[in-house]
Amino acid sequence: MTPVTPPAALAPRQDRKAQWLLIGLAVALTLFIVVVPLLYILWRALSEGLAVFAQNILAPDTLHAIWLTSAVAIVTLPVNLCVGIAAAWLIARFTFPGRKALLTIIELPFSISPIIAGVCYLLLYGRQGLLGPALAAADIKILFALPGIVLVTLFVTGPFVAREVLPLMQAQGSEQEQAALTLGASGWQIFRRVTLPNIRWALLYGAVLATARAVGEFGAVSVVSGAIRGQTMTLPLQIELLFNDLNVVGAFAAASTLTLIALVVLVLKTLIEARTR
Secondary structure (H helix, E strand, C coil), X not given: CCCCCCHHHHHXXXXXXXXXXXXXXXXXXXXXXXXXXXXXXXXXXXXXXXXXXXXXXXXXXXXXXXXXXXHHHHHHHXXXXXXXXXXXXXXXXXXXXXXXXXXXXXXXXXXXXXXXXXXXXXXXXXXXXXXXXXHHHCCCCCCCCHHHHHHHHXXXXXXXXXXXXXXXXXXXXXXXXXXXXXXXXXXXXXXXXXXXXXXXXHHHHHHHHHHHHHHHCCHHHHHXXXXXXXXXXXHHHHHHHHHHCCCHHHHHHHHHXXXXXXXXXXXXXXXXXXXXX
């Protein structure tokens, strides 16, 4: 006579099957959505050999695009750090009229298309824009130059640092800062010795995300840069230009640079998450 397996014994088996099914689905999606495209980029970039790959990477326009992209990221990062810390500290430590409105403004770039942001900057600082005539009279060029690219990049990357730091500051409270103030510490000493050590990993995490977003921004930059060859072409714009010029290997070679940056960011992100835990 065959013994009947009780329902309680079937539950762990069913849970294990569901677990392995979900794991397999996650691995399959990761392979097809992430790993296969990355491998394809590297394969196409190296399809004609290392010599052709190096030739495309070292082309003057591509080198300038890499330099411009790096310069924009370097310029925007300190601004994002300072503004993000100040905004998070203000919202977390003080109650004032317009506090919720400030929080909404910080989140605004996530709800607006980068292309729309670029058009807004174009209508504001363009030659026929609101401030265009005044800027032209003062011989100040913002659009179709580095300042315009920096401005739109600051817009799209602005929320990252504040979003990472703010929840941590709210969860930690202000007891340690108040104790330091009671002991006679100045505002700078409180920030340097109490506030900053407590938020350093969240701050670094936000900086990594903001830098990755700055390097990969396309929509807003394409509007305000003018896409001038060898002058205002960032790396994403250069990839599109090479592809449109039917230089497919060159486009994939430039894309491999962005892929390498993405992998470095992913490793840093993983290390920071592990350190935070």
